[in-house]
Amino acid sequence: MIGPFEPEVTAGVVALSAAYAEGSTRPDAVLATYLTRIERMNPAIHAFIDLDIDGARDAARASSYRWASGMALSPLDGCVVGVKSNIAVAGLPWTAGIGAYRDRIADRDAACVRRLRAAGAILLGTLNMEEGALGAVTDNPWFGRTQNPWREGFTAGGSSGGSGAAVAAGLCAAALGTDTMGSVRIPSAYCGVFGIKPRYGAISDEGVTPLAPSLDHVGVHARSAGDCAALLAEIATPDPASPSGPLAALDVTDRATLSDDVRAAFLAVIAVAEAQGLLQGSVPLDIDLGRIRRRGLLISEVEGLAEHADMLEARPDGFSETFAGMLRWGAAQPPEKLAEARAEIASAKAAVEALIGDRVGLLGPTTGGPAFPFGSHIPADQADITCLANMAGLPAVAFPMGLSGDGMPLSAQIIGRDSGAILELAGKLATPLPLSQRERA
Template sequence: MDRAGLQAANQALHAFIEFAPADDAGTALSGPLAGLSLGVKGNIAVAGLANTGGSAARRHAVASQDAPVVARLRQAGAQILGTLNMHEGALGATTDNKAYGRCLNPWGQNLSPGGSSGGSGAAIAAGLVDAALGTDTMGSIRLPAAYCGVYGWKPAGRLIPQTGVIPLSPTLDQVGPLAKDPATLWAVAKAMGGPMPSASLSGLCFAIARDRPAPSGELAFLFDQACGRLRGAGAEVMELDLDLGLTDAQLLRACLYVCEVEGAREWAGELADPDSGLDPHFRAMLDYGRQLSSERIDQAYGILADVKEKLRARLAEHGLAGIISPTVSHVAFDHDIGPPPDQAFATQYANVADLPAISAPMGLVDGLPVGFHAMTAPGRDDLALALAALFPPLTRPS
């Protein structure tokens, strides 16, 4: 797509915050990513472009240099087309951004692409880019991947450098790619510093958590088919109780406390200035974190540490390669209705336990994409990436 076509398509979607000058995007260099176009979430530094974290409060900030992960992609030959829309400060999962426009999911009228990396998912689904960078705190790569029918990988540990990224929660954040197909995902992941996908799933065991809500209806049918694909690749699928001692909602609340507390530290300057330009809802969440009692903060961090220890222990005890589920229990939601309360119930665990995770499109429910989700054992990012190959790309109706 030429520059004029890109800009015209974006007017309807609001997937981009800012386009790189044509000379900067340029002709791709030689390298493994030559010929691929990429966008970068608006909280990751791209030299010469506004570095806002999706907030009008930082509208005058310009990145002086690429974040290391962006520099790696350029060196591998990728064209960086610009920065992508996001939920303000990465604290939310709709990408209904008051400063840069309501980002729309190209799969349907007024549908949210999810968030906080919503512009990344929308831009790929619309064919504006081949791949994109996102950040993931409680599912912010994998939720847009599921809603937009694309692929998203959340790395673990410090495999991918976080330098040059405006953080929400250093405790939970990761940088990772979304892509149009498995081969593109693997190429971008490799250029970022990730592993090659595992060559085989044979002999591995994946678990379905019996004590988490089970999918129903058409989603259950598609998930059963996905489990069949795993078995067809030589893997075993079993059921077990995770027995983590709390509900999904309780863990979500603890994660939000941590995000609000750590986010308030990152945005302290803007929070102190009543005229900084922070959206009132974002400001209120940060202010809540700023005023949270030390007792509740300690309790939240304690919950996260306990879940991490128990979840990793379950994987080790049963020799599991990973835990699988649908990415979300529903399809993309209308912006004017808002997200279901269980939106991040499945995805949050991989951030809390610092495990690799993947979302891949496993089919359509009512004509809209749904995702297959796996969080894999510690150090097995290669397995997470390999699982993408089980699911062919979806074709969006024109």
């Protein structure tokens, strides 16, 4: 579904900045390439929902002038970026994937989008997502189904499915997403790209329609660790100093269901990490992942209803029965159950912090298996491993670790305290995915 990548698309973010500096290409020409790819591939993949083509062309012309004049604003000047549709982009629909908000037009950019514009990035448009950010499939009843670029008929994950798919398909160089219990890292895993959720609050959530403010993080999708780092450098506050000791493998054997392909690929990543002197030993996980994920889901439902209660009352026809039912179910639970959930999440945070100790982080699988077909059973445990970092409010990065036996991406993740440090390690441990197989998928 993806097709071959042009050199300027392969360049991503960091290498493209170098090409601009040497004058071998221009932002307006690069934007034209991305727009051509979108015209050709987006109807099938359905990642972008709304485009600001005129605004993007204006931004590209201005960026081209700056690079030619030696006045580039940052390494992101001329970088083509997509934005999840729960993040406000001035002049475009700000729907959060919910039909009731279809006519809501953002009157100003979200804080993270403003920082991208200030850095010279080209904001191309908004991307499809799971309704209300509650789910991990991106089969949206109002805005359509986003296909996995590796194989038609398979989910791109969610809730930031459009963001992961757009980056994987080469429809933009990078994308913003949000992550409540894994919603950046799950689509990154299923689509074979890098995805990082930084420390809680590191990227401002001003202008972001929340699901669960106590768990939500704005994050980044890109095709390399360096590209993710380049975006974070412009839109996130730096992390405090953290330990620089080796990684430890997070042993989830008795806590998560892993496919044979995931087990084998993860053992291979461990071997590479050990050979490079980046990992020492493993730590067992003594947390009931299914239970803590369900606690996070309850919090999401309760906090989500608080966000959407007025619109749900005014426009009930703009919410699917499934989404509205989940919000109402959470709100109907007794206060003591909510208090218990918050206490268990606090306990999980302390447990994860203790496991990391003086290490740089914990290495584990991102998901228990690869992407699955639409219409098949949706695994309830997709976010079992990813949710840990949200409970702890710690940075976590997903990165490719090879392909399954039938050619779908597999992913590992590192949970740590310093986004830059774990991105550097992810870049060293990632397995490059064969583009030739992706083109045939």
